[in-house]
Amino acid sequence: xxxxxECFHVLKPGGILRLAVPDLELLIxxxxxxxxxxxxxxxAELPADAFVRSLLVVREAAPRGLVDRWFxxxxxxxxxxxxxxDCESLSARFLEVGFxxxxxxxxxxxxxxxxxxxxxxxxxxxxxxxxxxxPNIGA
Numbered sequence: 001x002x003x004x005x006e007c008f009h010v011l012k013p014g015g016i017l018r019l020a021v022p023d024l025e026l027l028i029x030x031x032x033x034x035x036x037x038x039x040x041x042x043x044a045e046l047p048a049d050a051f052v053r054s055l056l057v058v059r060e061a062a063p064r065g066l067v068d069r070w071f072x073x074x075x076x077x078x079x080x081x082x083x084x085x086d087c088e089s090l091s092a093r094f095l096e097v098g099f100x101x102x103x104x105x106x107x108x109x110x111x112x113x114x115x116x117x118x119x120x121x122x123x124x125x126x127x128x129x130x131x132x133x134x135p136n137i138g139a
Contacts, residue, residue: 004097013136016112017099020119023128025086027054055084090130099132 007017031051087104094102107124
């Protein structure tokens with residue numbers, strides 16, 4: 001919430017905030033489907049382990065130096081998330097801090113111009129996209 005409040009604070013009236021996060025609903029669906037069809041072999045990752053890993057809320061290895069600590073969480077495969085959201089829960093957070101016109105979008109669908117420079121194709125299949133607008137003053 002602190003992050004969303006700060007985004008709301010610094011965004012100009014009429015500005016749009018777009019967040020792309022791992023889609024919790026999609027991850028849960030993948031877990032339940034894997035659980036149903038799981039072949040428990042010695043070398044296969046168990047569905048629960050794969051699910052927790054897919055949440056990206058835990059780090060498997062401690063960062064080893066400045067590059068790991070500063071850049072890999074942002075740019076690399078070691079991205080760490082503090083929470084997981086479905087559309088309903090993330091939209092509720094947007095509304096709670098004051099955003100309006102909150103809606104789920106798909107990959108490259110946006111009220112923002114030049115969205116093709118923001119959305120990452122390699123994350124499209126796993127991401128939840130939510131946008132909200134900071135109301136105009138006096139609106």
